[in-house]
Amino acid sequence: MSADRVPAPALDVDALIDDPATGIIVCCGAGGVGKTTTSAALALRAAERGRTVVVLTIDPARRLAQAMGIAELDNTPRPVEGVDPAAGGRLDAMMLDMKRTFDEVVESQASPEKARQILDNPFYQVLSSSFAGTQEYMAMEKLGQIHAAAQADDTYDLIVVDTPPSRSALDFLDAPERLSRFLDGRFIRLMLAPARGPARLMTAGLGIVTSALTRILGAQVLRDLQTFVAAIDTVFGGFRQRAQRTYALLQDERTAFLVVAAPEPDALREAAYFVERLGEDRMPFAGLVVNRASVAPAGDLSADEAAGAADRLQRSGAGVDDHAPTAGLLRLHADQVRLVERETRLRSGFAASHPHVATTVVAALAGDVHDLDGLRRVGDLLAE
Amino acid sequence: MSDWPKARLHVVTGKGGTGKSTVAAALALALAGRGKNVLLCEVEGRQGIARMFDVDPLPFEERRLTSGLPDARGRAGTVHALHIDPESALLEYLALYYKLGRAGRALDRFGIIEFATTIAPGVRDVLLTGKIYEAVDRNARNKGATTYDAVVLDAPPTGRIVQFLNVSEQVAGLAKVGPIRSQADTMMGLFRSARTVVHLVTVLEEMPVQETGDGIAELTAADLPVGGVVTNLVRPQDLPAPALAAARSGSLDAAAVRADLDRAGLDVGDALVEDLLGLARDHADRRELEETQRVRVAGLERPTYELPRLTGGVDLGALHDLARSLREQGMA
Numbered sequence: 001m002s003a004d005r006v007p008a009p010a011l012d013v014d015a016l017i018d019d020p021a022t023g024i025i026v027c028c029g030a031g032g033v034g035k036t037t038t039s040a041a042l043a044l045r046a047a048e049r050g051r052t053v054v055v056l057t058i059d060p061a062r063r064l065a066q067a068m069g070i071a072e073l074d075n076t077p078r079p080v081e082g083v084d085p086a087a088g089g090r091l092d093a094m095m096l097d098m099k100r101t102f103d104e105v106v107e108s109q110a111s112p113e114k115a116r117q118i119l120d121n122p123f124y125q126v127l128s129s130s131f132a133g134t135q136e137y138m139a140m141e142k143l144g145q146i147h148a149a150a151q152a153d154d155t156y157d158l159i160v161v162d163t164p165p166s167r168s169a170l171d172f173l174d175a176p177e178r179l180s181r182f183l184d185g186r187f188i189r190l191m192l193a194p195a196r197g198p199a200r201l202m203t204a205g206l207g208i209v210t211s212a213l214t215r216i217l218g219a220q221v222l223r224d225l226q227t228f229v230a231a232i233d234t235v236f237g238g239f240r241q242r243a244q245r246t247y248a249l250l251q252d253e254r255t256a257f258l259v260v261a262a263p264e265p266d267a268l269r270e271a272a273y274f275v276e277r278l279g280e281d282r283m284p285f286a287g288l289v290v291n292r293a294s295v296a297p298a299g300d301l302s303a304d305e306a307a308g309a310a311d312r313l314q315r316s317g318a319g320v321d322d323h324a325p326t327a328g329l330l331r332l333h334a335d336q337v338r339l340v341e342r343e344t345r346l347r348s349g350f351a352a353s354h355p356h357v358a359t360t361v362v363a364a365l366a367g368d369v370h371d372l373d374g375l376r377r378v379g380d381l382l383a384e
Numbered sequence: 385m386s387d388w389p390k391a392r393l394h395v396v397t398g399k400g401g402t403g404k405s406t407v408a409a410a411l412a413l414a415l416a417g418r419g420k421n422v423l424l425c426e427v428e429g430r431q432g433i434a435r436m437f438d439v440d441p442l443p444f445e446e447r448r449l450t451s452g453l454p455d456a457r458g459r460a461g462t463v464h465a466l467h468i469d470p471e472s473a474l475l476e477y478l479a480l481y482y483k484l485g486r487a488g489r490a491l492d493r494f495g496i497i498e499f500a501t502t503i504a505p506g507v508r509d510v511l512l513t514g515k516i517y518e519a520v521d522r523n524a525r526n527k528g529a530t531t532y533d534a535v536v537l538d539a540p541p542t543g544r545i546v547q548f549l550n551v552s553e554q555v556a557g558l559a560k561v562g563p564i565r566s567q568a569d570t571m572m573g574l575f576r577s578a579r580t581v582v583h584l585v586t587v588l589e590e591m592p593v594q595e596t597g598d599g600i601a602e603l604t605a606a607d608l609p610v611g612g613v614v615t616n617l618v619r620p621q622d623l624p625a626p627a628l629a630a631a632r633s634g635s636l637d638a639a640a641v642r643a644d645l646d647r648a649g650l651d652v653g654d655a656l657v658e659d660l661l662g663l664a665r666d667h668a669d670r671r672e673l674e675e676t677q678r679v680r681v682a683g684l685e686r687p688t689y690e691l692p693r694l695t696g697g698v699d700l701g702a703l704h705d706l707a708r709s710l711r712e713q714g715m716a
Contacts, residue, residue: 031400031541032592059543061591126554178502187495209494212487216478218562262401265697266432298659301650309648318647323630324640326648328622329660332667335620338695366669368590 008351011287011358013383017046020157022256024147024249025286028163028170029260030270034291036060037369037378038260038362039162040068040093044372045379046158047091048084054092054150055160056142058135063370068093075100077146082372092156101138101145102128105242109235118235123228135164136171137243144246170274173247173281183236191229256286263293263343263361268350275354287358289382290347295363296340303337306330360384386418387687387714388611391581393520393574394536395611397545397599398585399592403616405432406698406706407585407691408538413707414716416452416461420533423519424449424465427512428540433465437700444472446530453704464530466519470501473511480518480525509548510555510568517571520579542584542599546606549575549582553606581611583715586681588615588674597684612687612715619674619693623667631668636661689713 016022027039036057043055054077057070065071068080070093077092106124107115118124128134143161150156182188190206213222249255257278261271271288278285310330313319319326351359362381369378388394394411398404405426412424423446426433431441437449446464454460474497478484484491491497500507522531540548547554555568574580582603586596596613603610623631630636638657645652681688689710694702710716 033401062594063590182495182499185495186493187499190494190496208487209490209496212482212484212491213496215482215563217564218559221559221562221564264401265435266405266430267401297663299653299656301656305650309645309650313644313648316647319644321637321640322624322626323635323637324644325623325627325636325664326641326644326660328624328627329641329664330645330648331622332620332663333660335622335695336663342695342697366666367673370590 008288008347008355008357008359011289011360013042013045013360014049016256016286017042017051017158018049021254022158023252023254024143024159024161024256026143026161026163026250026255026257027260027289028257028274029289030262030267033260033262033267034362035260036162037064037375038258038289038291038382039160040064041369041375041378041382042258043091043093043158043160044080044083044375045383046160047080047089048087048376050087050089051158052090052156053158053160054094054146054156055162056094056096056139056146057162058096058139058164060095060162061368061370063368065095067371070095075104075142080372096135096139096142098135098138099128101142102134105141105239106232106235109238114231114234118228118231121224121228121231123225124232139163140246140250141242144242144249147249170277173250173277173283180240183240188229188233191226192233250283251281253284255284257283258286258289260289260291262291263346265346268346272350272354275357285357287360288350288354290359290361292364293361294336294339294343297333297336301333301337303334303341306334306337310334385714386716388581388716390578391611392534392579393516393581394534395539395545395549395580395582396537396585396614397539397542397582398614398616399542399595402585402587402592403698404541404585405430405538406436406703407583407614407616408536409433409436410691410703410706410710411583411716412463412534412536413450413452413703414710415534415536416450416463417455417707417711418452418461418716419455419459420452420461421530422452422461422463423530423532423535424463424538425468425516425519425535426465426538427468427516428538429467429469431467432538433467436698436703437465439465442467444469444476450700453708461533464532466515468512468515470508470511471497473515474500477511477514510551510564513549513551513571513575514567517574521574539582542595545582545599546602546608549608550606551575576607576609578609581609583611583614584686585614585616587617588619588677588681590677593677593680596681600684600686610686612689613681613684614710614715615678615681615688615690617693618690619667619671623664623671627664628668628671631661631664632672634665636664687714689715 025042027035029035039055039057043053047053069078075097077094080091080093083091103119106118110118139161143159146159190209259271259274261267275285310327313327360382362378369375396404396408396411409424412422415422424433434441439449442465444467446466449463449465451460451462478488516535516537518526520535522529539545551568552572555565559565584596584599586592600610638661641660642652642657691706691709
């Protein structure tokens with residue numbers, strides 16, 4: 001068995017956060033793997049090691065948000081109380097308000113009158129508050145804003161970003177291309193053509209499409225959609241530029257992507273997807289964090305030996321005393337050993353197919369993390 | 385007897401990492417074990433069903449996966465699977481309802497299909513739920529299609545489930561009248577009826593239980609029918625309560641444990657006894673945290689079902705075991 005276990009190179013978390021050349025850390029991964037906790041723990045550790053840090057989170061657990069003083073959604077970084085300033089660093093934190101971020105982009109791109117028109121449009125209102133996709137774009141938009149402000153005012157030297165928990169978390173990588181395809185495509189021309197324009201503008205294809213759309217959507221919806229596209233057309237160009245800027249910022253060597261996973265097949269499969277996707281886009285990938293790992297029991301008693309001994313005890317009627325539940329203890333031991341073996345197998349499978357991915361493994365804690373001490377413990381485990 | 389005799393559509397949601405896909409698959413098998421013909425759907429493009437049942441990646445086409453375990457009278461239903469993606473759902477919808485022909489291809493050329501499925505807000509969800517609606521409420525339009533006794537949906541996570549099912553709300557901002565609006569309203573009729581139940585999967589940890597409670601409140605507020613709570617990945621229960629208490633207080637009898645180990649023929653060192661007692665303490669701490677969460681789950685006042693953490697992972701055999709357990713607990 002041991003021959004096919006591939007050890008992954010170790011990820012040196014402290015070297016990463018101490019390096020003044022690291023300006024942005026982006027944490028991505030599947031839902032439920034502890035991404036938010038990892039981001040917060042990294043940010044706190046960096047701050048207490050002397051960096052000036054801001055952490056941008058998406059949806060922290062309520063108690064963790066309260067502990068960090070960001071329970072209020074106001075889209076502005078706030079200082080976190082209780083951070084040890086001995087090394088000269090500090091930590092601000094903020095929670096992303098997706099709709100507000102989107103509104104601010106529109107307001108910065110259009111005249112006040114035009115902006116109002118867009119903000120009031122029903123399509124815009126659904127777009128800016130619907131989950132799928134928008135949140136990822138806005139997280140990156142906010143990153144761009146904070147980064148620009150940090151450059152101008154020297155406010156932060158490290159930005160840690162948590163991303164939304166879905167495969168589409170990497171959709172922002174597609175944003176520049178998707179916007180370009182949309183802006184240069186025929187759809188927008190169609191939408192910008194007046195609903196009942198002069199016949200000479202209506203090429204044959206256009207006519208068919210417009211009438212099909214009218215049948216499917218109804219005339220009213222089509223008109224609303226046209227109004228929306230016409231209104232937002234002027235700011236789309238700005239969106240494209242911003243998306244391109246953010247993309248370049250992410251590709252910069254001062255950025256580091258961390259992929260977060262748990263030692264489970266689904267989470268590791270998602271992690272593989274993220275690692276490969278980041279590679280395709282030539283994004284600076286720093287390594288893999290495997291959270292919630294089971295801890296191997298000490299000693300060399302194998303699972304089979306322990307389970308066999310438990311059965312023998314049980315059959316003889318021994319080992320079931322409440323103060324000496326030995327049979328139960330042996331079964332727990334067997335279960336734990338098997339769990340660790342399975343996780344090790346899964347991780348080495350990942351390492352075999354991604355041999356260059358530096359990895360750190362974080363042991364599962366007994367309880368949830370909801371204060372700075374908990375984050376410090378996670379930080380210690382990350383750096384171990 | 386099942387707790388959900390009227391349900392034709394079982395929606396299974398849960399926070400990421402709680403194993404909702406596993407529970408959805410087990411529930412589908414459990415229903416098939418009751419002699420029902422079941423369609424298991426996934427909508428998040430992950431091909432989780434294909435992996436669990438060890439078949440090739442699923443297309444946008446109903447595929448027969450397996451049968452349930454036969455009941456006492458030897459009857460077993462089948463499980464079919466369907467992987468729903470928005471593009472295919474939109475094209476099928478246009479073909480079924482509009483017979484667009486050349487115009488349909490023109491829509492694609494103009495980038496309208498892409499716009500609708502990637503950029504247009506809320507449309508993705510409406511397309512996915514629309515296909516589910518069609519599968520539950522088959523009519524003459526879809527000629528030759530199989531009809532099912534039950535549809536099980538491996539749904540988006542708890543944080544998104546209300547938005548996902550609340551099609552009327554999504555469409556309301558866009559269309560006050562017109563064909564889309566009336567279709568959305570028809571779909572809502574099914575989702576809000578007694579023919580639909582939304583089950584929530586959790587694990588015994590603080591955040592997932594919290595989200596489950598929030599999810600139930602949101603579903604209730606949106607007038608969507610809440611089903612049961614499935615507590616998944618429950619730790620082994622090898623130690624009874626008094627032994628757990630002794631482990632926590634450090635009053636386990638090391639000498640007696642050592643004597644037992646000797647009797648079981650294990651080569652005992654002091655280290656082994658120490659390790660086992662340490663493991664017991666750690667386990668007892670985690671069990672105590674679990675117990676706190678179990679009380680909170682009970683406080684949600686929904687029918688609850690528990691499934692064990694499977695050390696060896698989930699394969700087809702394990703799915704059948706989980707299905708049997710769900711049936712015995714009355715979920716199917």
